[in-house]
Amino acid sequence: MAEFQKTAFNKINRSPNRATYNKDEVYEILDSHFICHASYVYQGTAISIPTGYGRHGDTIYLHGALKNRMLLSLLDADKVSLSVTHLDGLVMARSVFHHSFNYRSAIVFGKARLIEDREEKNEALKVITENIIPGRWDEARQPNDNELKITAVVAIDIEEASAKIRTGPPSDDAEDYDLDIWAGVLPLQVIPGKPVSDEALKKPLPISNSALDFSWD
Amino acid sequence: MAEFQKTAFNKINRSPNRATYNKDEVYEILDSHFICHASYVYQGTAISIPTGYGRHGDTIYLHGALKNRMLLSLLDADKVSLSVTHLDGLVMARSVFHHSFNYRSAIVFGKARLIEDREEKNEALKVITENIIPGRWDEARQPNDNELKITAVVAIDIEEASAKIRTGPPSDDAEDYDLDIWAGVLPLQVIPGKPVSDEALKKPLPISNSALDFSWD
Numbered sequence: 001m002a003e004f005q006k007t008a009f010n011k012i013n014r015s016p017n018r019a020t021y022n023k024d025e026v027y028e029i030l031d032s033h034f035i036c037h038a039s040y041v042y043q044g045t046a047i048s049i050p051t052g053y054g055r056h057g058d059t060i061y062l063h064g065a066l067k068n069r070m071l072l073s074l075l076d077a078d079k080v081s082l083s084v085t086h087l088d089g090l091v092m093a094r095s096v097f098h099h100s101f102n103y104r105s106a107i108v109f110g111k112a113r114l115i116e117d118r119e120e121k122n123e124a125l126k127v128i129t130e131n132i133i134p135g136r137w138d139e140a141r142q143p144n145d146n147e148l149k150i151t152a153v154v155a156i157d158i159e160e161a162s163a164k165i166r167t168g169p170p171s172d173d174a175e176d177y178d179l180d181i182w183a184g185v186l187p188l189q190v191i192p193g194k195p196v197s198d199e200a201l202k203k204p205l206p207i208s209n210s211a212l213d214f215s216w217d
Numbered sequence: 218m219a220e221f222q223k224t225a226f227n228k229i230n231r232s233p234n235r236a237t238y239n240k241d242e243v244y245e246i247l248d249s250h251f252i253c254h255a256s257y258v259y260q261g262t263a264i265s266i267p268t269g270y271g272r273h274g275d276t277i278y279l280h281g282a283l284k285n286r287m288l289l290s291l292l293d294a295d296k297v298s299l300s301v302t303h304l305d306g307l308v309m310a311r312s313v314f315h316h317s318f319n320y321r322s323a324i325v326f327g328k329a330r331l332i333e334d335r336e337e338k339n340e341a342l343k344v345i346t347e348n349i350i351p352g353r354w355d356e357a358r359q360p361n362d363n364e365l366k367i368t369a370v371v372a373i374d375i376e377e378a379s380a381k382i383r384t385g386p387p388s389d390d391a392e393d394y395d396l397d398i399w400a401g402v403l404p405l406q407v408i409p410g411k412p413v414s415d416e417a418l419k420k421p422l423p424i425s426n427s428a429l430d431f432s433w434d
Contacts, residue, residue, distance in 0.1 A: 009262065014282055035304055035318075037254040039263035044295065045226065046256035048265035050302040050322055065231055078261065085267040087252055087407075092428060095358040096346055097368075101252075105267055129313055133403075141312040141396060151314075169415045181357060182425040183415040186350075188433075190304075193404035198386045200394060201401075208399040211309060216405075 009079070009109050010162040018164045026163045029084055029106040030055050032217050034132040036082040038062060040073035048083065054124075054131030060108060060156045061115075061124040071152050074112040080156060081109045090186040093170035094179050102166050102185060109160040115153040118145075124153045135210035190216040226296070226326050227379040235381045243380045246301055246323040247272050249434050251349040253299040255279060257290035265300065271341075271348030277325060277373045278332075278341040288369050291329040297373060298326045307403040310387035311396050319383050319402060326377040332370040335362075341370045352427035407433040 004010060004021040012019035020026065037048040049070045054061050060082060064071045074080045089102035115121050122143060129137045143151070170183050195211040221227060221238040229236035237243065254265040266287045271278050277299060281288045291297045306319035332338050339360060346354045360368070387400050412428040 009259065009264075014285060035302065037265045037300055037302070039256050039265045041258055041261070041263045042226065044258070045298060045326070046258045046263035046265070046294075047226075047298050047324070048254045048256045048263070048300045049324075050300065050304075050320070052318070068231060077263075081262060081264050083254055083265045083267065085252065085254070087267075089410075090350055090428075090431070092350065092353065092412075092425065093357070095360075095364075096342065096354065097358075097360055097364040099346065099349075099353070099357070101269070103267070107264070107266075109262070125313065129316065132316075133307055133309065136309065136316070137313065140310070140316070140398060141314075141393060143312075143314055147312070147314040169413075169417065176358060177417060177419060179358060180420075180422060182422040182428070183418065184424070184428070185413045185415075186428045186431055187410035187413065188407055189410060190405055191408045193306075193406060195309075196386075196402045196404065198400040198402075200386065201399070202394060203397075205397060205399040207401070208309065211307075211399070211401070211403045214307070214403055 004161045007160050010107065010160040012162055012164055018166050020163045020165060026106050026161045027055065029086065029104045029163050033084045033086060036084045038070055038074060039081050040070055040077065042073060052128055052132055054127035056127045058158045060158060061127050062154045063125060063128060063151055066150060066152045068152060071154050074154055075114055077112065079109055080112050081107055082156065083107050087188055089188050091170045092183055092186060094172045094176040094181040094183045098170055098172050100166060100170065104163065104165045106161065106163040108158045110156040110158050112154050112156050115155050118148055121148050121153045124155065133210045133214060135213065139208050139210055192216065221378045224377050227324065227377040229379055229381055235383050237380045237382060243323050243378045244272065246303065246321045246380050250301045250303060253301045255287055255291060256298050257287055257294065259290060269345055269349055271344035273344045275375045277375065278345050279371045280342060280345060280368055283367060283369045285369060288371050291371060292331055294329065296326055297329050298324055299373065300324050304405055306405050308387045309400055309403060311389045311393040311398040311400050315387055315389050317383060317387065321380065321382050323378065323380040325375045327373040327375050329371050329373050332372050335365055338365050338370045341372065350427045350431060352430065356425050356427055
């Protein structure tokens with residue numbers, strides 16, 4: 001499947017020219033981020049909570065404490081959604097009305113299931129860790145039996161998805177181009193700072209490669 | 218009111234030591250961001266959509282097209298929620314298990330209402346614009362009657378709210394401090410790039426002060 005089917009859930013009605021249902025494009029947005037907003041219904045109200053994730057194939061993995069309300073609510077639902085948002089810039093038009101953002105956002109829908117098999121759990125945690133900081137899994141002390149036992153790991157098989165992408169300069173009304181108002185784009189980027197070593201290190205250790213090599217995209 | 222009351226909605230159960238219900242702290246998180254994830258229920262499924270916002274007093278303003286499904290759904294709900302998330306760093310522990318993020322996240326709950334008065338609408342759009350790019354409202358061409366007419370502006374009066382903040386180094390299990398594994402924090406920051414002038418500018422214009430003065434925090 002190269003394209004997700006449009007459904008009542010994933011179909012983008014506002015600015016459809018910015019929409020994509022292409023699987024590669026949606027997955028590229030998912031893979032270049034690692035925090036999603038996972039949404040659940042609590043007493044009739046929709047709530048979204050930021051949480052780390054990783055993707056393997058058509059599956060997204062989340063994790064948390066066993067009694068985490070968000071995870072338990074996701075598991076209870078027939079269909080859940082996750083939103084991933086990159087903010088790439090401020091689009092400064094001549095008119096306030098045409099101000100916008102450059103962004104890449106994706107939304108995925110699917111059914112959540114609890115992973116109980118020890119090996120599958122461990123693999124899912126590796127997928128999440130490696131999506132956040134590539135290379136860190138092999139540097140750090142990997143999860144032991146007790147840590148695996150007290151961690152809930154949830155898989156969401158992606159059934160519907162779409163993305164919305166805006167790039168480029170502002171688009172003003174024709175008559176506004178004559179105004180003496182500067183217009184353009186202010187790019188925004190997430191930049192890693194210098195790694196800060198834990199003061200509790202018992203002896204000087206070189207900074208891990210995963211920290212030195214980390215880049216946002 | 219200096220503190221929000223804890224309710225079933227805003228009470229933080231995971232890592233309660235990182236929770237705050239202090240109004241000033243919650244509002245500081247809201248005011249240092251301008252994209253929230255607004256959550257609504259569609260056919261039983263919770264969906265969250267990124268959107269710009271601004272705060273004035275105890276009210277958050279959102280805007281969009283008149284038929285925007287997210288805004289219409291918010292207006293239909295008895296109680297809605299908005300999430301705001303700052304990602305400040307990757308917390309790299311010795312164990313995979315204790316890896317975490319440094320972050321400041323806030324969630325607010327309230328009832329959404331449509332703003333129909335022309336002046337109130339205009340003021341709300343000013344609040345949103347100035348929260349995103351301080352100074353831009355007076356530089357740009359302000360909304361005309363038709364633009365105000367075709368824009369839906371929604372106010373959410375904040376009734377419940379809380380925030381969760383993590384700062385500082387990793388926290389490992391006592392026995393792991395003897396491992397020869399580097400641990401620390403990789404700070405992450407949103408940095409504005411150089412403003413890119415619209416190629417469609419009819420004559421060279423100096424870059425607007427709002428773009429030159431912009432900083433994330």
